Amino acid sequence: MATPRRHLTIAELCDELAVARSTFYEWRAKRRAPRCIKLPNGEIRIRRTDLETWLDNCEEAA
Known part of the structure; x- marks a missing residue:
């Protein structure tokens, strides 16, 4: 299993979250x-x- 990169580029982040760069x-x-x-x-x-951490803070209680 590959180790995730410690630092992401904007392109990698956008790809991972499936959002546009804009x-x-x-x-x-x-x-x-x-x-x-x-x-x-x-x-x-x-x-x-x-x-x-940011993703954890975006969680909402159901």
């Missing part, structure tokens, strides 16, 4: 996206742990 940027503008890391070259990465 949706991610909309969430980010509204401060509703998972925490992001901005690298010195301007690229953005998302820690897998931050994504998991």
